[in-house]
Amino acid sequence: MNSAAAGALIKCISSESKLHIRLLNRTTRKVSLTEAGMEYYHRCQQILDDIEEMEGALTNLHQNISGLLTISAPPEYLAKNGTPNTAAELQGHSYLKYSGSDQDMIFSKFDIEYKKLRLKEKIVTNNGDFLVNAAIYGGGFIIQPTFITGEAMAEGKLQQILIGYEPPPLALYALYANRTFLAGKVRSFIDFASQFYGDTPYWDD
Structure with a gap:
């Protein structure tokens, strides 16, 4: 042995x-x-699987949680280039684009047809925080969830435009293999997340 x-x-x-x-x-x-x-043995294996699944959920928590999706721009940029009041008035503005999203789908949620806007795609990246900073320094407008833009908007560094074009809030779901032998730690995490974020997450209060 x-x-x-x-x-x-x-x-x-x-x-x-x-x-x-x-x-x-x-x-x-x-x-x-x-x-x-x-x-x-089967019970222990279930516990190990649940822990692995929970760790994966925690690792990806930042990527999966979303609030309202808004169109934001810095006040200085709007003062210089004008504040769009309709979807058509976005045409010609500088767009700081998030590359990891389907633009046709996003703009359809705002009741806007993306290809007809002929936006100036000034920056294209898959980093939402980078786009927020670029927008703050006058680069153009961004479309990002409020969990990324919330702080800058609260401080007056970004201003929401086209209010009323927001799509419905994006939900947060907890997924697990089955309810049989659900580990106490997994249940505790689900209860904590439900109470912490609630119907309206703290960044949208």
């Missing part, structure tokens, strides 16, 4: 002692799981 197998066997024996139940059938020739051992 190699050291890894021996270590696993020792831990299993320790668990048997703690649980007061036999998990393994042991003979001189082989070791096999008892019915209780098989159930114990």
